[in-house]
Amino acid sequence: PPIDEMLNLHDFEAVAKTVLPAKAWAYYSSGGEDEITIRENRAAFQRVWFRPRVLRDVSTVDWSHIILGQKSSMPVYISATALGKLGHPDGELNVTRAAGKHGVIQMIPTLASCSFDEIVDAAQPGQPLFLQLYVNRDREITKKYVQHAEKRGVKALFITVDAPQLGRREKDMRMKAVDDNGTAKVQDGQQDVKKNEGISRAISSFIDPSLSWKDMAWFRSITNMPIILKGVATPEDALLAYDAGVQGIVLSNHGGRQLDTSFSGLENLPPIIAALKTRGPWPNPNFSVFVDGGVRRASDVLKALALGASAVGIGRGFLYSFCAYGQEGVERAIQILHDEFQMNMRLIGARNTNEIVPEMVDASALSSR
Numbered sequence: 427p428p429i430d431e432m433l434n435l436h437d438f439e440a441v442a443k444t445v446l447p448a449k450a451w452a453y454y455s456s457g458g459e460d461e462i463t464i465r466e467n468r469a470a471f472q473r474v475w476f477r478p479r480v481l482r483d484v485s486t487v488d489w490s491h492i493i494l495g496q497k498s499s500m501p502v503y504i505s506a507t508a509l510g511k512l513g514h515p516d517g518e519l520n521v522t523r524a525a526g527k528h529g530v531i532q533m534i535p536t537l538a539s540c541s542f543d544e545i546v547d548a549a550q551p552g553q554p555l556f557l558q559l560y561v562n563r564d565r566e567i568t569k570k571y572v573q574h575a576e577k578r579g580v581k582a583l584f585i586t587v588d589a590p591q592l593g594r595r596e597k598d599m600r601m602k603a604v605d606d607n608g609t610a611k612v613q614d615g616q617q618d619v620k621k622n623e624g625i626s627r628a629i630s631s632f633i634d635p636s637l638s639w640k641d642m643a644w645f646r647s648i649t650n651m652p653i654i655l656k657g658v659a660t661p662e663d664a665l666l667a668y669d670a671g672v673q674g675i676v677l678s679n680h681g682g683r684q685l686d687t688s689f690s691g692l693e694n695l696p697p698i699i700a701a702l703k704t705r706g707p708w709p710n711p712n713f714s715v716f717v718d719g720g721v722r723r724a725s726d727v728l729k730a731l732a733l734g735a736s737a738v739g740i741g742r743g744f745l746y747s748f749c750a751y752g753q754e755g756v757e758r759a760i761q762i763l764h765d766e767f768q769m770n771m772r773l774i775g776a777r778n779t780n781e782i783v784p785e786m787v788d789a790s791a792l793s794s795r
């Protein structure tokens with residue numbers, strides 16, 4: 427269908443499903459085991475309701491936002507999704523170019539199909555970029571990669587901590603990772619490719635499962651970038667992260683692709699914010715709490731912000747937009763979110779992101795515990 431028929435982020439998913447090769451669709455859409463967490467990621471947003479305020483002169487509303495000190499045109503960043511070229515020949519560059527044009531921040535995946543330098547070279551001068559890191563068993567490789575990224579101007583390091591082993595994504599495993607020429611150019615060193623285990627498992631064997639809290643001091647010693655731990659799911663670990671001196675966490679279950687029947691990031695948000703408040707006032711300018719998983723609407727983002735999130739990540743919503751329409755698709759997806767932000771900010775009575783407060787949502791039905 428023509429791109430102007432895309433009215434929301436779900437529409438891109440429907441198109442991607444029809445245009446993608448079966449193997450790419452299986453890799454992108456699959457989740458861990460029974461995919462209950464994927465379903466829950468969406469469902470959780472539907473258990474939070476708005477308490478909109480009226481008569482607040484919303485003639486001008488501004489949803490631009492600061493994320494880790496960087497300007498963003500919306501309180502959303504584009505989360506890392508691996509292997510973009512399975513879905514479109516330009517892969518991650520579709521995102522880089524669209525993000526640069528529209529003031530949105532891209533998180534570059536370690537397992538991007540395009541090389542790290544190609545992606546940075548495609549960015550505009552001064553365009554902020556984040557980096558997602560899978561930690562290599564060979565720490566020298568990781569150190570070089572991180573320091574190179576910092577030198578090239580990357581603004582924050584998101585260390586993925588929920589994937590000491592890749593989840594069993596059975597749709598993907600059934601497809602078998604036969605040799606795909608050139609689809610997976612792994613940047614980060616040696617891989618021992620095991621065929622017959624699906625694309626995800628084939629590319630991920632370099633990831634170090636021995637990573638632990640003890641390594642955090644080392645990461646702080648090799649970089650001055652803010653360090654964010656991506657994939658924290660409990661108040662206990664949120665406090666350990668805070669005490670380890672990192673700059674933030676992402677409440678994420680990796681888009682439902684790792685541990686199945688883990689809670690959604692949104693559902694984990696209230697207890698984690700409550701735990702962090704025991705360390706001092708919230709929001710805390712030195713510690714960010716991001717949320718991702720199942721975000722497809724600006725209204726989802728506003729709910730997470732109201733519950734205390736610092737900003738929100740979207741993975742598949744943007745991934746599917748470039749699978750379907752390349753760079754133009756990502757631009758359209760961004761524009762759709764802008765339109766949704768404008769309307770929803772007006773309708774809840776918030777003129778800027780500081781005015782999105784806990785009282786604007788009722789989350790009493792959120793917990794499924």
Ligand code: FNR
Pocket residue numbers: 453454455467505506507508535536537558586656678679680681682683718719720721739740741742743745
């Ligand atoms: C991911 N995600 C991910 N995360 C990460 O830390 N490293 C990675 O390489 C990838 N790769 C990846 C591939 C694909 C196809 C998907 C869908 C996701 C997880 C991603 O960063 C983010 O946490 C989720 O995508 C958020 O959920 P939604 O927005 O996809 O529902």
